[in-house]
Amino acid sequence: MRYTTLxxxxxxxxxxxxxxxxxxxxxxxxxxxxxxxxLNPSDHEMAQHTFLNIASQSEAMDVEFxxxxxQAAIPVFLYGNRIADAVLLKAESELDDIxxxxxxxxxxxxxxxxxxxxxxxxxxxxxxxxxxxxxxLEDLSRVNNELITYQRELNKKNAELAxxxxxxxxxxxxxxxxxxxxxxxxxxxxxxxxxDLQNSLDDTQKEFMDIILSTSNxxxxxxxxxxDLTYIQSGKIKLTLQRFDLDVMLKDFVPLQQSLAKRKDIxxxxxxxxxxxxxxxxxxxIRQVLSNLIxxxxxxxxxxxxxxxxxxxxxxxxxxxxTDQGPGVPEADLExxxxxxxxxxxxxxxxxxSTGLGLTITRNIILAHHGKIWxxxxxxxxxxFFVALPLAKD
Amino acid sequence: MDKEQRKNLxxxxxxxxxxxxxxxxxxxxxxxxxxxxxxxxxxxxxxxxDILYNLSFLAQAIELDSPKLFEAYVRWLRTFLNHIGVLIPxxxxxxxxxxxxxxxxVSENEAPEIKSYISLALNVLEIYDSEDPSYISKANPLRIxxxTFLNHIxxxxxxxxxxxxxxxxxxxxxxxxxxxxxLQPVQHEIGRLWQTNQISVAQEHYSTAITQLVISQLYxxxxxxxxxxxxxxxxxxxxxxxxxGLRMLSDIFELEGWDTWYLGANMPHGDIVKTIQKKKPDIxxxxxxxxxxxxxxxxxxxxxxxxGIQTPIMVGGYPFNLDPELWQKVGxxxxxxxxxxxLRVAFKLVEAV
Numbered sequence: 001m002r003y004t005t006l007x008x009x010x011x012x013x014x015x016x017x018x019x020x021x022x023x024x025x026x027x028x029x030x031x032x033x034x035x036x037x038x039l040n041p042s043d044h045e046m047a048q049h050t051f052l053n054i055a056s057q058s059e060a061m062d063v064e065f066x067x068x069x070x071q072a073a074i075p076v077f078l079y080g081n082r083i084a085d086a087v088l089l090k091a092e093s094e095l096d097d098i099x100x101x102x103x104x105x106x107x108x109x110x111x112x113x114x115x116x117x118x119x120x121x122x123x124x125x126x127x128x129x130x131x132x133x134x135x136x137l138e139d140l141s142r143v144n145n146e147l148i149t150y151q152r153e154l155n156k157k158n159a160e161l162a163x164x165x166x167x168x169x170x171x172x173x174x175x176x177x178x179x180x181x182x183x184x185x186x187x188x189x190x191x192x193x194x195x196d197l198q199n200s201l202d203d204t205q206k207e208f209m210d211i212i213l214s215t216s217n218x219x220x221x222x223x224x225x226x227x228d229l230t231y232i233q234s235g236k237i238k239l240t241l242q243r244f245d246l247d248v249m250l251k252d253f254v255p256l257q258q259s260l261a262k263r264k265d266i267x268x269x270x271x272x273x274x275x276x277x278x279x280x281x282x283x284x285x286i287r288q289v290l291s292n293l294i295x296x297x298x299x300x301x302x303x304x305x306x307x308x309x310x311x312x313x314x315x316x317x318x319x320x321x322x323t324d325q326g327p328g329v330p331e332a333d334l335e336x337x338x339x340x341x342x343x344x345x346x347x348x349x350x351x352x353x354s355t356g357l358g359l360t361i362t363r364n365i366i367l368a369h370h371g372k373i374w375x376x377x378x379x380x381x382x383x384x385f386f387v388a389l390p391l392a393k394d
Numbered sequence: 395m396d397k398e399q400r401k402n403l404x405x406x407x408x409x410x411x412x413x414x415x416x417x418x419x420x421x422x423x424x425x426x427x428x429x430x431x432x433x434x435x436x437x438x439x440x441x442x443x444d445i446l447y448n449l450s451f452l453a454q455a456i457e458l459d460s461p462k463l464f465e466a467y468v469r470w471l472r473t474f475l476n477h478i479g480v481l482i483p484x485x486x487x488x489x490x491x492x493x494x495x496x497x498x499x500v501s502e503n504e505a506p507e508i509k510s511y512i513s514l515a516l517n518v519l520e521i522y523d524s525e526d527p528s529y530i531s532k533a534n535p536l537r538i539x540x541x542t543f544l545n546h547i548x549x550x551x552x553x554x555x556x557x558x559x560x561x562x563x564x565x566x567x568x569x570x571x572x573x574x575x576x577l578q579p580v581q582h583e584i585g586r587l588w589q590t591n592q593i594s595v596a597q598e599h600y601s602t603a604i605t606q607l608v609i610s611q612l613y614x615x616x617x618x619x620x621x622x623x624x625x626x627x628x629x630x631x632x633x634x635x636x637x638x639g640l641r642m643l644s645d646i647f648e649l650e651g652w653d654t655w656y657l658g659a660n661m662p663h664g665d666i667v668k669t670i671q672k673k674k675p676d677i678x679x680x681x682x683x684x685x686x687x688x689x690x691x692x693x694x695x696x697x698x699x700x701x702g703i704q705t706p707i708m709v710g711g712y713p714f715n716l717d718p719e720l721w722q723k724v725g726x727x728x729x730x731x732x733x734x735x736x737l738r739v740a741f742k743l744v745e746a747v
Contacts, residue, residue: 131443137599138635142660145637148606149658152641155613156648163619 166234173230176223183223187216218355225357229340232364239282239368243392246277246286246318247311253287254309257294264303268294271310277318280392285365292358293322293385299354300326300383317371319388328379337375338363395507397459403504404457404689407449407496414495415445421491445492450686452511458724462717463685464511468518470589473526477591486519529582536567536575544580547604548593556608569615570649573642574733577605581638602638609641622651624744627675629657629666631690636683639711643679646733647740663694667701674705676747677740680726681711688713688724695725706743708736 102108190213194206201209231237254270261268279286297307305325312319329337341356366373369389377383395403407414419442448471455464475485493512497505530540539562546555562572581602588598628644630637637659644656655673657666670678678698682691695707709726721729728743730736 134595137595141599141602141635144603144606145635145659148610148641149637149656151610152613152645152656155610155617156619158614159617159619 169230169234172226173234176226176230180220180223180227183216183220187213187220190216222355222357225355225361228361229357229364232361232368237364237368239285241280241282243278243280244283246279246281246320246389247272247275249283249286250290250309250311250320253290254294257291257298260295261298261307264298264301266298266301266303266305266307268298268307269309271308273311273313275313277311277313278392279318279389281369281389282365286369286389289362289365289387290320292362293387296358297322297324297326297383297385300324302326313391314388316391317388318391319386321384321386323382323384325382328381329375329377329383330379331377334375334377338373395459395504399503400457400459400507403500403507404453406500406504407453407456410499411446411449411453414449414492414499415442417495417498418445418488418492421494422488425487425491441488445488448489448492454686454688456507456511458688458717458720460717460720460723461511461514463688463713463720465514465518466713466716467685468515472519474589474591477589482519486516489515489519526586529579529586531579534575534579536571540576540580543576544583547580547584547601548587548597550600550604552604552607555604556611559608560611563612563615569612570646572612573646577609578639578642578732581605605638606641609638609645612645616645616648620651621653624651624677624740625653625655625673625675626677626679626740627655627657627670627673628679628681629661629669630659631661631680631682631687631694632663633660633690634682634684634687635659636711637681639683640679640681643681643710643733643736647737650737652740663690663697666694667698667703670698670703670705671701676705676744678703678705678707679736679740680707680709682709683712685713688720692724699725706747708739708743710736 099113102113103110190209194201194209194213197209198206250270251272254268257268294307294309301307301324307325308321308323310321310323312321338359340360363373366387366389371387371389373385373387375383375385419438451467452464455461455467472482472485476482489512493508496508496512500508530537530544534540539558543555543558546552546558559572559576562576563569584593584598584601587593588595593601626644626647628640628647630640641656641658644654648654655669655675657669680691680694682688691709695709698705698707706727707725708728708730709721709724710730714720714729715731718729721727728739730739
């Protein structure tokens with residue numbers, strides 16, 4: 001059953017004012033609370049009587065009060081829902097009605113009312129049933145749906161690409177492996193021929209043989225680089241970790257590089273720290289890294305210069321700094337040179353070709369050791385390559 | 395009434411919906427003169443819009459001969475309106491006025507159908523049964539995690555929400571279990587909280603967006619590109635924006651080794667057909683949440699079939715869970731109420747082909 005009471009209540013302007021200021025747009029008075037506060041105190045007895053009267057007649061009860069105001073007709077609706085033994089009262093008013101109230105009853109000017117309107121809108125946010133607002137939310141959902149659908153597509157494509165990349169690595173690995181042996185044979189047999197025929201070859205023939213040897217050696221180096229890289233990129237890099245003193249290794253290793261540098265009268269100098277530098281690393285691969293970096297330094301340095309190798313201990317890392325007096329690396333190339341097949345834009349001596357794989361392999365080996373590698377350079381003055389490796393824990 | 399007659403009646407309702415909604419409002423005020431001063435123009439417009447919704451649902455249920463659909467809608471409406479403070483007797487008055495307005499627009503033969511549906515609605519409005527409990531049930535093995543996730547998203551804490559889920563993945567919780575025991579029930583629960591006016595529509599949208607964000611962060615774990623040879627193409631019907639259920643289904647198929655193409659929400663039907671022809675999936679999954687999109691679903695399936703595509707079609711979404719026979723009425727080959735059932739159904743359909 002539903003009852004509607006249209007009773008002329010006393011002027012509740014004061015209560016209305018308080019309600020609008022404190023509770024717009026909805027005022028819920030939970031069971032047990034004093035819902036009479038909305039009404040003029042003179043109406044309390046009558047309102048209570050009305051409720052009790054209706055409640056005694058019906059178990060299910062909805063009551064609607066319409067509050068009338070004597071000064072102006074501002075509709076405020078009180079809904080009464082009987083829930084168990086309590087009555088839930090709800091009062092509602094519309095923003096437009098509130099503005100009318102302020103203009104008619106409070107007699108405020110339009111400017112003030114527009115400020116009040118803004119305040120209410122700010123306080124209550126947006127109207128959830130406003131078609132523009134709903135359209136806005138739907139548009140947001142649409143865009144969001146599209147974004148996540150593209151993201152799904154992207155992830156799926158990424159997985160496909162990763163699989164294709166793995167296949168590519170396998171293919172390149174197999175191809176390079178099969179090329180390595182015949183290239184090795186060409187290189188070795190050319191060297192034998194040069195040695196055996198060195199007295200019977202004329203200058204042109206000797207030059208041709210030298211070209212065959214250097215070209216096949218370059219190809220061999222390239223194929224080995226590709227093999228190394230595909231192995232690393234397939235995630236198959238396996239480190240044989242052992243504890244060793246990097247200082248001892250460098251003291252042994254650097255003089256071996258001196259022989260390569262001799263041809264250009266370059267001096268390679270290691271400055272130790274007078275301290276042990278224990279690391280837990282793959283010593284073969286660390287030698288490969290050092291050989292690569294020192295080899296590059298020799299390759300790019302002009303004759304009669306110095307290459308300095310210095311260890312530095314910083315926190316839990318030991319950093320090896322390899323400084324040359326070469327032409328330097330342009331700033332745009334500082335990151336790029338670590339990418340496969342990317343060489344510095346500086347032209348290199350044609351007698352010392354680069355495969356463009358050495359620094360990529362070097363970086364991957366260092367990253368596999370949880371280390372870091374970077375370069376600092378000043379054009380015309382030289383470059384410093386830094387390799388940081390974690391020091392072994394006690 | 396046969397199918398053709400129901401379709402005609404449904405069409406009449408839709409064609410005359412503007413007139414019927416005006417007449418309904420007019421009748422409503424005639425029955426309750428004091429209501430005339432209760433509504434301002436904006437409220438009148440909202441009330442009119444609600445009547446248009448009621449008519450859309452009614453037309454759809456009549457066309458598909460599914461009183462269950464209309465009954466579920468009215469039950470949903472009763473809960474929703476009750477929670478936003480609309481009095482149920484007002485709603486009943488409104489349905490009675492709508493019946494009167496409709497009866498003036500339909501033939502004598504059609505009148506009993508209208509009366510029976512409105513009478514069904516009035517009966518449903520009369521019942522004060524208990525409301526749905528939380529969708530995060532006590533039997534849910536991840537109920538604690540689901541509730542924590544729900545609290546994070548309701549508080550707008552998207553980083554915490556996603557971190558929590560990613561931690562579960564790191565702790566070897568299966569993605570499928572996260573989908574079925576956390577994301578799915580939490581989405582249902584958000585819908586219930588909105589329906590019962592405990593959260594705003596903005597919160598509901600924001601919560602869905604957070605769930606979508608979390609799902610996107612699970613994608614690297616889902617797409618392993620290990621396929622067992624079967625493929626699925628999934629799409630919502632044109633105009634349908636509720637897509638998260640079908641997305642979860644597609645992802646679970648992917649996890650189970652199906653190659654899936656998920657076209658998403660609001661997909662034009664011509665494009666769906668073109669993609670099916672291009673990808674040639676083993677199964678097509680179509681979804682709608684809004685009951686009034688069921689005719690579009692029927693049209694889409696007819697379009698797919700008339701294009702010469704014989705691939706089995708599975709349909710799903712809210713209305714198909716309400717009326718277990720509805721899938722046949724829209725011309726599909728099967729339905730499934732959840733992703734796990736869908737997997738079993740899909741295997742059977744593929745085997746049958």
